[in-house]
Amino acid sequence: MYRITVIPGDGIGVEVMEAALHVLQALEIEFEFTHAEAGNECFRRCGDTLPEETLKLVRKADATLFGAVTTVPGQKSAIITLRRELDLFANLRPVKSLPGVPCLYPDLDFVIVRENTEDLYVGDEEYTPEGAVAKRIITRTASRRISQFAFQYAQKEGMQKVTAVHKANVLKKTDGIFRDEFYKVASEYPQMEANDYYVDATAMYLITQPQEFQTIVTTNLFGDILSDEAAGLIGGLGLAPSANIGEKNALFEPVHGSAPQIAGKNIANPTAMILTTTLMLKHLNKKQEAQKIEKALQKTLMRGIMTPDLGGTASTMEMAEAIKEEIVKG
């Protein structure tokens, strides 16, 4: 029995979460789902975007599913706080083409491993008389830890190559450290290929030669940018899942946001959230069940059952129902 904390959040977060839980019901796994609150609706009710109670529930769960939240300027970001408070240092963002979906590249299969705790995300920003200054903090420990995670992950997944992405020609010290630690870790994996590119070049290579990537490891903000770009290559944010993984806890969320403009219409694409549950299942060592969901999703897409963002006419829950049926059929 797995104890899962469920944070639907705001906007379409609520809808895609409902769809994903619907699909999970088709599996023969016992889950205990505990709902918890976060985000802007939660703020309106209780004055906090991330109540202490939610943090507690995330800490004691075997895993947490997170939908999406709306962050209003001035409010504390629930997701950034969760990543940092729980030290979820690795943000795993697989980029895998799906059948039947209109996209630029039908043959991509790589993963972006994004450092999730430091860089410009530390929130150390000050106003000055002329403007403002933000600190970009890079530590040896975090650089080493994320590189280790990337090599371990790549090895486990049977990949041959890990690519570090940085801007050490300009950020000589901070990204110099990141690159150095990467190559130190690489030397512990002599059977794996290791190389590195500048972030600007990578933004281009993702378009001109994306097939060459296997595992990309990078700092927080570059990972943010490149993973959205990569989602664009396979058909958009509606398809991109992610995992935030720490030593003790793990939280799974789609890359997309709460999309207030389409919320409440039952048209949000549940694919990213459903794929997100497969990352959770793999993390819980339920690989076969994860593959069942993936296969059922692929069949559903190949039958043309998809939401309007992909050119289809299915609603969020129709897509979920179709996937559930495919799983039951086996």
Next chain:
Amino acid sequence: MYRITVIPGDGIGVEVMEAALHVLQALEIEFEFTHAEAGNECFRRCGDTLPEETLKLVRKADATLFGAVTTVPGQKSAIITLRRELDLFANLRPVKSLPGVPCLYPDLDFVIVRENTEDLYVGDEEYTPEGAVAKRIITRTASRRISQFAFQYAQKEGMQKVTAVHKANVLKKTDGIFRDEFYKVASEYPQMEANDYYVDATAMYLITQPQEFQTIVTTNLFGDILSDEAAGLIGGLGLAPSANIGEKNALFEPVHGSAPQIAGKNIANPTAMILTTTLMLKHLNKKQEAQKIEKALQKTLMRGIMTPDLGGTASTMEMAEAIKEEIVKG
């Protein structure tokens, strides 16, 4: 008569510069070209990547053409120093599809205006016991100035829309300032549409809906990343020109680097450098001549005369010669 300082630099910088100067000879404009040194070869000869003499020649020229330099770790970057020393605050990077060239989007025509003097490029980086810290500096003055440049440029080019790109949901103060100044300037151009996106979303939109962009204005590092991504959309860095523009001086360079691995083989694509000269000509108010080169380049590409990176068999100088002949034919 225009006095042009010419800095070929290293690697393919030398080759594409020769090609571009060859093409310029076909125009009925009198230029006085003065060669100047910068980069790694220069460092080996004189111990400096950017000698005082070169800076002086750039300062007194009507415009400077810059090829590309190799920057060795530990050396001062010639191009970053030039941008900062001469306060070349606006980095203009047009993204325009070319006919006959294999690319994802044959119909793009927008421009990225990149702030060129601050952000993480200020070089304010320190080691700490745990790693290193870099400062991201954003000022009201520079944010305002680059937004003004963007709106003026958009208006001059007959565009209707300017889009600011930032990450103000995380960089609340620094990018909050950038966004605020952008909208203040926008209010001085009521006839123009102004909107803003997060940088991660923009990295995706460039792939999923690039046709919607007209003028993008952004901070230094985001501009660096997005402009390489955009070059990927139209066929690669071999096609992307840029202008670095200040109050007093202007320096024109292709977006690509010195590409040591293909240097000396006469196969480098001269297109970016040749398009770079058209940006210079427009800056010198020689719009017709700029268009002559553009047309001749287009005809040459449509005849299939292109370098190996685009799938052709022409050498660097064969391409230049063909373009020159097209101009002479008229």
